[in-house]
Amino acid sequence: MNQAVRLEKGAESPRSMELPGRPARVGLALVPLLSLGVLGFVPSLALALRRGTRSDWLAALLFTAASVGWCFQIALTPEETHGLAYLVDVVLLAAATLGAAAHGLAAGRAGR
Structure with missing residues (x-):
């Protein structure tokens, strides 16, 4: 069974709360751009696994x-799309690509 583990006073957490350096964050930010949003979850998931805060898991x-959602949208929409279906495509693509890349670069800056 899982039992709660008590940390002694002054003991360090086993998880590092520090973010990776700038080159690693730039590399993570390139993943959604190079995959055109298909791997848009990778930077936020890597940060969530690294720090484990609630906001990081929510972003992931x-x-x-x-x-x-974008993968389902492109699978279910016809090639010649107009109107609302096209707008949903563009918004999901921008969120999965540009939003994920921006989050990978800017995550944790408010805490510094």
């Missing part, structure tokens, strides 16, 4: 939902 969930 949102970008995963945007990527999956």
